[in-house]
Amino acid sequence: MVKIILNGTETEVGDDPSMPLLWAIRDLAGATGTKYGCGVGLCGACTVHVDGKAERSCQVTVGDAEGREVTSIEGLDPSGDHRLQAAWRELNVPQCGFCQAGQIMQAASLLAENPKPTDDEILSAMSNNVCRCGCYQRIVAAVRLASTGS
Template identity: 60%
Template sequence: MSIRIRINGVDKELDVDPEMPLLWALRDVLGLTGTKYGCGQALCGACTVHLDGQTVRACVTPIRRADGHSVTTIEGLSPDGNHPLQRAWVDLGVPQCGFCQAGQLMCAAALLAKKPQPTDTEIDQSLAGNLCRCGTYTRIRAAVKKAAGLAEE
């Protein structure tokens, strides 16, 4: 089946099994390896991407759900790594191992798109489904708050 998808602003047509997880289409077919495989059960958040601006877990989302829609991955958040969240992540040294960071950033970006000045509680609730093996949650929260300020600049 032919799947038409707009990926990071570029139209693509993929000839793949419609039940293929979006994650594998991104990583194996399109070579976009920033989105990570964590648990394969939508429990850890490492595979979070945006589907028409809404967060989805790419490991359990069949590619057919993206047919005719727009998907944004960590690579599409900012081509030059200059998104306010990415800048805040670097400024505050958020990642340790970095494994969860793409999913954390994508959830944070969706939050800021809806709520430009989130409270600590809103940040915690929005990112609650993203597990960080290194426990950098306080730095993640601080970076989201910093990015909210950077976005105003």
């Protein structure tokens, strides 16, 4: 049985080490905030943190994640009040919302490494997360707000 530490809890995720982490998180652990988008790591909808770094969960196997700390959107802040989640709400960032968990997880990884990024640094860090609704200006504004607190 493969075990990961999902949102702070040791979690059994089946016995197939080649299973994509995305399916283990969603189907076996029931953390459905992580979304399937493209399945090839290009859109970012499935972004989670593995040992604190943003990773595309469709491209990481449970075998690769075994024994490691995995954080999904549900574990970013149990009450949903991470500074990015608060900024997203304050600025009404999402339109359809499908990609937003991945966007927030990518932004959280950025802010963990660079607490005060410039707009260019935000754009660069977020460039591989696709929003089909085109909410990019609001996403950048929310990351900026979360980084400054104002």
